[in-house]
Amino acid sequence: MSFGISESVRSRAVQVCTPQLFHQAAQSGVVVKTCAEIEDALESLRRGEMSKDDYVALKTKLKAKLPILTPHATFKNGRRLNADAIPSGLSIYDKDHIPDPRGWWKTKSQELKKNKPEVLECILLVHVTPSLEGLRLVFVIPGGMNLADAQKWMSEQLEDKDYDSCVKDLARPSFIVPEDYILFINEEELFKDREAATPSRENGELKGDGAWKAPERGLPDGRPEGAAEGSGAAAEGSTGAGSKKAAAEGSTGAESGAAESKKAPTSYPKEYQGVPYPVIIEKLIELLGGEPQHGSRNSFIFTLSCYLRYLCDDNAEWIKQVIPTFGEDRKRAFITVESACNRKQSYRMPSIVSKAVELVRNEEMNTLSANYDDSDFGDINNPESYFYHIHQMPEKLPKLIRLLISKTPGIYRPAVSQAIFPPLASHLCETRFRYLDNVEHEATISSILCAPTGSGKEAITQPINHIMADIRKRDAEQRERERLWKDECNRKGSNKDKRERPQGLVIQEVNIDMTNPAFVLRMKEAENHFLYSKLNELNLFDALKGKTNQHFRIMELAFDLGNYGQDRVGTQSVTETIKVRFNWNACCTPKKCREYFKRVVTDGPISRISFSTIERRPCGSELPVYGTYDAAFDEQLKPYIDNLVKARGLVDCPGARKLAQTLLDENAQFARLSQDVVFENLSFRANVIAYLKACVLYVANGMKWEKSIADFVRWSERYDLYCKLKLFGQMIYDADREQDSVPKTAPRGPKNMLEMLPEQFSLKDYANLRREQGFDDNRKRTMDAVYQWVSRGYVVKLLKDETADTDTDSLIFRKVHYNRSYLLNKE
Numbered sequence: 149m150s151f152g153i154s155e156s157v158r159s160r161a162v163q164v165c166t167p168q169l170f171h172q173a174a175q176s177g178v179v180v181k182t183c184a185e186i187e188d189a190l191e192s193l194r195r196g197e198m199s200k201d202d203y204v205a206l207k208t209k210l211k212a213k214l215p216i217l218t219p220h221a222t223f224k225n226g227r228r229l230n231a232d233a234i235p236s237g238l239s240i241y242d243k244d245h246i247p248d249p250r251g252w253w254k255t256k257s258q259e260l261k262k263n264k265p266e267v268l269e270c271i272l273l274v275h276v277t278p279s280l281e282g283l284r285l286v287f288v289i290p291g292g293m294n295l296a297d298a299q300k301w302m303s304e305q306l307e308d309k310d311y312d313s314c315v316k317d318l319a320r321p322s323f324i325v326p327e328d329y330i331l332f333i334n335e336e337e338l339f340k341d342r343e344a345a346t347p348s349r350e351n352g353e354l355k356g357d358g359a360w361k362a363p364e365r366g367l368p369d370g371r372p373e374g375a376a377e378g379s380g381a382a383a384e385g386s387t388g389a390g391s392k393k394a395a396a397e398g399s400t401g402a403e404s405g406a407a408e409s410k411k412a413p414t415s416y417p418k419e420y421q422g423v424p425y426p427v428i429i430e431k432l433i434e435l436l437g438g439e440p441q442h443g444s445r446n447s448f449i450f451t452l453s454c455y456l457r458y459l460c461d462d463n464a465e466w467i468k469q470v471i472p473t474f475g476e477d478r479k480r481a482f483i484t485v486e487s488a489c490n491r492k493q494s495y496r497m498p499s500i501v502s503k504a505v506e507l508v509r510n511e512e513m514n515t516l517s518a519n520y521d522d523s524d525f526g527d528i529n530n531p532e533s534y535f536y537h538i539h540q541m542p543e544k545l546p547k548l549i550r551l552l553i554s555k556t557p558g559i560y561r562p563a564v565s566q567a568i569f570p571p572l573a574s575h576l577c578e579t580r581f582r583y584l585d586n587v588e589h590e591a592t593i594s595s596i597l598c599a600p601t602g603s604g605k606e607a608i609t610q611p612i613n614h615i616m617a618d619i620r621k622r623d624a625e626q627r628e629r630e631r632l633w634k635d636e637c638n639r640k641g642s643n644k645d646k647r648e649r650p651q652g653l654v655i656q657e658v659n660i661d662m663t664n665p666a667f668v669l670r671m672k673e674a675e676n677h678f679l680y681s682k683l684n685e686l687n688l689f690d691a692l693k694g695k696t697n698q699h700f701r702i703m704e705l706a707f708d709l710g711n712y713g714q715d716r717v718g719t720q721s722v723t724e725t726i727k728v729r730f731n732w733n734a735c736c737t738p739k740k741c742r743e744y745f746k747r748v749v750t751d752g753p754i755s756r757i758s759f760s761t762i763e764r765r766p767c768g769s770e771l772p773v774y775g776t777y778d779a780a781f782d783e784q785l786k787p788y789i790d791n792l793v794k795a796r797g798l799v800d801c802p803g804a805r806k807l808a809q810t811l812l813d814e815n816a817q818f819a820r821l822s823q824d825v826v827f828e829n830l831s832f833r834a835n836v837i838a839y840l841k842a843c844v845l846y847v848a849n850g851m852k853w854e855k856s857i858a859d860f861v862r863w864s865e866r867y868d869l870y871c872k873l874k875l876f877g878q879m880i881y882d883a884d885r886e887q888d889s890v891p892k893t894a895p896r897g898p899k900n901m902l903e904m905l906p907e908q909f910s911l912k913d914y915a916n917l918r919r920e921q922g923f924d925d926n927r928k929r930t931m932d933a934v935y936q937w938v939s940r941g942y943v944v945k946l947l948k949d950e951t952a953d954t955d956t957d958s959l960i961f962r963k964v965h966y967n968r969s970y971l972l973n974k975e
Contacts, residue, residue: 150341151236152218154228157211157321158511160424162218162228164919167339173215174327182213183278183326190280211278216321219273219286220295223319229426231418231469233318238272239289239298240322243308244282253283253331256306267305274332278323283331286322286338317472319426416466420459423508425470428459431504433472445476446484453488458497459505464489525874532903534818538870539763541565542859548788548848549860552611555775559763560607562867565860566760567608569593570731571615573844574656574678575792581799581843583836584808588798591678591840592707594732596686598741598875599762605735607762610777612682612733614785618793619656619680626655656680660732661691664698665722668713671729678729686736686744700753706730707756707833741875749879755833758841759871788848795847803853804842804861811835811865820940823918823933824898826880830872838865873898902942902963911959934961 153165153173163169173179189206192198198206219240221233246252253274260268273286289298295318303309418424432455433439440448453467460466464486473481527533541562545553552568553561573591580588597605629650637646653673660681662670670679683689692699705712705728713725736744745754812835819828842861846853901917915930937943938961946960 150222150339151220151238152222152228154216154218154321156213157216160227160427162223162226164222165217165339166920167335171327173324174330179214179324180326182210183329186210186278187280207279211323214278214323216323218319219322220320221318227424228319229418229424230317230319235318237289238286239295239302240320241285241287241299241302242282243285246282249276249280249283250331257332264305271332272334272338273330275325276329276331278325284322414465416460416463416469420505423505425459427508428504429456429470429472431508432501435500435504440474445474446480449473449476449481449484450488453485454491454493455498455501457489457493458501462489527899532900534898534900535866535870538867542863544856544859546845546849546854546856546860548845551784555610555777555781556607557772557774559765559772560604563597563599563760563762564608564611566758566864566867567595567597567733568611568615569758569841569844570595570733571612571680572792572848573840574619574680574731575789576795576844576847577677579795579797579799579847581801581804581840583839584805584812589836589840590709590729591844592709592729592731593758593837593840593844594703594706595758595760596741597733597735597760597762598738598871600764601737603762603764604772605762608733610774614777614782615789616657616680617782618789623655623657626653629653660688664692664694664714667692668724668726669722671726672724674729676729678731681732683732683734686734686741689734700748700751702728702730703753704756738875742879745876746879749876754872754876755830758837758868759875760867761871791848791850799843799847801843801846801853803858804839804846807842807858807861808835808839811838811862818898818900820936821900821902821942822898823901826877827869827873827898830869834865834869837868902937905963908946908960908962
């Protein structure tokens, strides 16, 4: 069985480690830089410039940045949980607190080569630890041994009495180090698939003194009998009595295990409010000062159990399933758990427990935000990628777009080109467009610019101001009428007759800081015009929140043109039902955006909004300089605005419909090739948004269709999908998963998996690629995907491979030439 690799010790996601992923991680700048910083800190400690406590704290913080291996196991659901572990047949062995790790290994390896060559052959990887004060060995577990037995056996072979006996956790991480820290690696054996050995006589046996006796035919991994002789000689010193005693104990254990297996343990939830228990427990242990030393394990388990009562429904059996024992005898540890559950305690959750849960959630959000700075998300530098050079707009742009971004520095132009559509669409009134499904839509377009702090999000303000100038002028006149009416009403006494509210108060641009009744009233008085608002911060939408998160519902209804309103008994209250015509722009940072939508990522608002971003500028870049928005700019803009204002009724745009069908087909093709479900789901409404943008440009252009409109809208839809997947892709996968299954997708964006396979490949090759890309191991989905490729003519099925293990794995496929229509051409 293979082992796993993950981005960091704080990440829950794990994928199968390959030689490519291993070396890529070991050579990465993060690993090299982090280990160099730890080395500098160690030197500072040795020179007396840093205290021991400060060094330990800094080392712990730095190590959290390193990617990790999970040598003991892979995980069937792609999450680092003991319950889902699939043993790899490998074991970690730590040798800590040695002044010269390299020298120690050089001497010890020579001794093993001379006296115990079969032991040396079991060792597949040796490297210096990030702290530079220890060694880590990864070796093959001899047959008949579990992790604890294997580590005890290795300690005896290395003549090391002070070994770490607590390395028994299948999910235990091992930090990846730079390649110059690696002292030895047997790459062929390390990465080959192997079955985890199970205790049995034919795989050898564990003798009474802990020595391992190989089977007569050779070592469990198939090495020749000659290699086993040394092991046999090493085991000859054990007595028959000891062997009989071990055999008796093994027999008793087997009978006990058989009896226990008849009674299946109760299954408890693996997560607390969406956060896996191991992650919360790891944070609790950190807040309690770290893992306990040998003499304090029992009291530490008692304290930890008391805290876990609040997260595990005060259920001792539940706690036993999730709590680590830190090498303590399990029976004694579980007695301690029961003792803790019998203790009286407060009903209120302790602050340390709630703090641990909060910190874990914040770290998860920070990890997701860090992905937003991944400059290669979506493989954007690969010409074969769906998102190739996604930040580059087409060279030939529609005349209106070219005008509106003409005063904007180049780095801000993609964001500005998307932000202008809500104010442009707000000039339309009672103008409808028929989509491919024969449903009529109005230009319901809203946009969020999501970019890091200080990236220049204000770049969208001036173009929006000039687009909205005519509406603001009309609104100012209507607001003055409303103000005069209010002043007149306030001057009259409460018993005097008051003039009715003026008719025709069409005020389109509204302040988002308003109540729901005010929003309904403004919408009613708008006479089928769109309301519009620009929000400097997304959380200003909370003004419409109400008691039932109505602000998210309003976002959805604004796209769907749905009904909204309220019923009140009072004679002065607003009682109306209206259609929501509300376009808006908002700005926010990636972290705040994810935090804002995290509880509704699968409920609809995200897919109904157009997203854009701004690339992070390199440090020390020159200041972007804007052009001047003068009267000539307004004069050029006026004809386009006039075309939008005078449009009415059902507008037929054959070019936009043809483009929408083309984009729908391209997205479907890429969904089949990438097998990315989230991409496909987001693409449906993204296509509607793109169609509406095309229609707005068509109307503004005097009902004239141009190829530049098609090229721009095609890029615009691709750009919108890129931003959504980068922001929310993994969050949507996690929210969609069932409680007992945690499938995940490629964390760096969807890719054409067929292009990643060789010209001729087997079903097993494709299954391995799916695992590498982070998909689950579901055989049915794997088969369905390949046969979909066959039916679409992307591949053909050849003769079976007779050397394969199963009939299914024996299927061979060959790629054929097909038209990749989804590739962008920006010329």
